[in-house]
Amino acid sequence: MSSLRCRATSSRRRRRRVVAVTLVAALLAGCGSHDEKTSATPAASARTFAHPHITKPANGVTIPATAELGDTRGVSIAVAGTAEPETKLAVATGCQLAGCGKTVMTDSKGAFTASVTASTSGMLHRVAVTVSYEISDTVDSDQVIVTIGPMQDVSAPRSHRRARGRTRAEPSPPPTVTAVPPTATLPPVATAVPRTSGGGRPASVVVIGDSLAEGMKPYMAGALPGSKVSVDARIGRPLAEGMRIFSNTPVQPGAVYAFSLFTNDDPRSVGALEAAVRQSVRRGNCAVWSTIVRPPVGGVSYDNANRRLRQLAASSRGRVQLVDWAAAVAAHPEWVSGADRVHATAEGYRNRAALYARAIESCSG
Numbered sequence: 193m194s195s196l197r198c199r200a201t202s203s204r205r206r207r208r209r210v211v212a213v214t215l216v217a218a219l220l221a222g223c224g225s226h227d228e229k230t231s232a233t234p235a236a237s238a239r240t241f242a243h244p245h246i247t248k249p250a251n252g253v254t255i256p257a258t259a260e261l262g263d264t265r266g267v268s269i270a271v272a273g274t275a276e277p278e279t280k281l282a283v284a285t286g287c288q289l290a291g292c293g294k295t296v297m298t299d300s301k302g303a304f305t306a307s308v309t310a311s312t313s314g315m316l317h318r319v320a321v322t323v324s325y326e327i328s329d330t331v332d333s334d335q336v337i338v339t340i341g342p343m344q345d346v347s348a349p350r351s352h353r354r355a356r357g358r359t360r361a362e363p364s365p366p367p368t369v370t371a372v373p374p375t376a377t378l379p380p381v382a383t384a385v386p387r388t389s390g391g392g393r394p395a396s397v398v399v400i401g402d403s404l405a406e407g408m409k410p411y412m413a414g415a416l417p418g419s420k421v422s423v424d425a426r427i428g429r430p431l432a433e434g435m436r437i438f439s440n441t442p443v444q445p446g447a448v449y450a451f452s453l454f455t456n457d458d459p460r461s462v463g464a465l466e467a468a469v470r471q472s473v474r475r476g477n478c479a480v481w482s483t484i485v486r487p488p489v490g491g492v493s494y495d496n497a498n499r500r501l502r503q504l505a506a507s508s509r510g511r512v513q514l515v516d517w518a519a520a521v522a523a524h525p526e527w528v529s530g531a532d533r534v535h536a537t538a539e540g541y542r543n544r545a546a547l548y549a550r551a552i553e554s555c556s557g
Contacts, residue, residue, distance in 0.1 A: 242302065243458035243489060244275040244323045244334045251336040251463030257343045265340040266311040271321055273334070277302040283323050285310040286436070312340055320467075322432040333430040334458050337467040394448040396420040397552055398441065400434050401452025403427040404482075404544065407536055408452075411545035416552065430456045435468050443475050448555045450480035450548055455534060459484075459494045469504050473511045478555040480548060481505070483518040486534050494518075513551035520547060 249255065249269060257265035268291075271283050275298050283306040284293035291309035298304045310319045317340045324333035397419050399405050399412065405425035412421045424437060434453040443449075449472060454465050472479035483498040498518050505514035520543070521528050527540030536544060 242274070242276045243460075244273060244281060244325065245458050245460060246271060246273040246321065246323055246334050246336050248272040249321065249336060249338050251467065252338070254339040254341040256341045259343075264311060265317055265342070266309065267340050268307055269310050269319075269321060269338065270305070270307055271323065272303070272305045273323060274298070274302045275304060275323070275325070279325065281306075281323055281325060283308050283321070285319050285321055287311045287319075310338075310340060317341070320432065320435070324430065324432065333432045334461050335432040335435075335464040335467075337464070393417075393419045393553055394555070395446035396444060397422065397448050397450065398444075399423040399425070399450045399452065399548070400437055400441075401425045401450075402429040402434070402456055403535060404455060404541075405452035407541040408545040408548065411542050412548070415545045415549035419552075425452070428456055429453065431461070431464060431468055435471060438472065438475070447476070448478060448480065448552050449476045450552055452482055452548075454497060455484050455486055459486075459489055459492045459497055462497050462500050465497055466500055466504065469501070469512060473508065478511045478513065480513045480515060480551045480555055482515040482544075482548070485518050485521045485528060487532075510554070513555045515544070515547045515551050517544065517547070520544075 248271065255267050255269060257267050259266040269285065275281055277298055277300050279298050281296050281298060281304055282293065283296060283304075285308050286292065287310060291307075292311070294306050294308055296304050296306045304323075308321070310321070312319055319338055319340060320335055321338060322333055322335045393416055397412070397416055399409075399422065401423070402425065405423055406427060409423040409425060412423060413419075426433075431453045434451065438449065438451075451468075451472060453468070457464070469479070469481055472481070481501055483501055484494040486494055488494075501514060502516070505512040521540075524540075524543070526537065527543055528534070528536055529540075
């Protein structure tokens with residue numbers, strides 16, 4: 193009897209081992225098929241992020257200072273806007289004090305808020321508020337320019353007397369943000385007209401731009417013989433980064449500054465673009481800009497940005513020279529590759545460089 197029991201037990205054990213081996217084989221087969229499926233799947237394309245957009249403060253507003261010492265003014269600025277949902281953003285005002293830059297996370301709907309410090313001792317007391325993604329392969333950004341106004345006088349005591357039978361109304365406090373009236377033309381500057389190296393060409397040319405500037409870089413020196421040409425370009429460079437580079441570049445007599453920017457920016461940020469154009473001619477007397485060729489982003493085209501660039505050039509008395517790249521590409525669509533309708537062919541970059549050279553020579557004339 194014991195022998196029969198042992199044989200039955202041994203048989204059950206063998207059946208369990210067979211079942212276990214079968215299950216392991218099935219799991220391994222499943223893992224293998226999953227790996228094969230995964231490896232056969234093409235790599236996902238790079239994720240496209242929504243353009244960051246500052247909704248508050250508005251571009252061009254004046255915010256009263258909360259601290260003032262001599263020529264220096266400081267204020268805390270409440271910033272709000274939209275970007276890719278649940279993504280880290282860097283919000284900054286460019287100063288080196290604590291609180292001038294913060295990292296925030298957008299919520300599930302893409303909204304964000306941040307309070308950053310700003311300080312300036314410049315004559316115009318203007319500050320650039322910038323928001324950008326804190327991701328290495330994402331360089332998109334948005335920027336607004338605000339003015340830090342003088343501190344409001346809050347020392348005068350308010351009257352709390354009440355007339356018999358009625359309440360005496362007190363005057364409403366002034367608004368915290370006052371819109372700056374639009375400027376009809378670009379403000380005059382006292383800098384000298386750049387000296388040329390002869391033949392209408394400037395002694396030196398500085399180009400600050402993005403991938404389109406990178407593309408025309410090999411052709412710029414040949415398009416401007418006799419001029420010293422320097423091109424500072426980076427693929428994906430946004431407007432805010434380019435203008436920071438310009439702000440940190442000492443303006444040299446005899447130099448013309450040309451910009452290839454805004455193709456990587458939100459087409460709604462026309463105010464930031466206008467502020468950048470005005471900054472370029474305040475520091476450099478004459479500057480070269482280009483209209484934008486890019487398909488609509490989020491259903492918004494670059495038509496308004498191009499229209500504003502043309503208006504600024506028309507009202508600048510020659511101090512903004514415009515490369516109408518959009519009109520040139522409309523006449524020569526073969527100059528832009530069909531892959532993304534943004535970047536040019538070799539022929540396109542050669543012609544873009546020639547158009548920039550013509551505008552640069554007009555700047556120095």
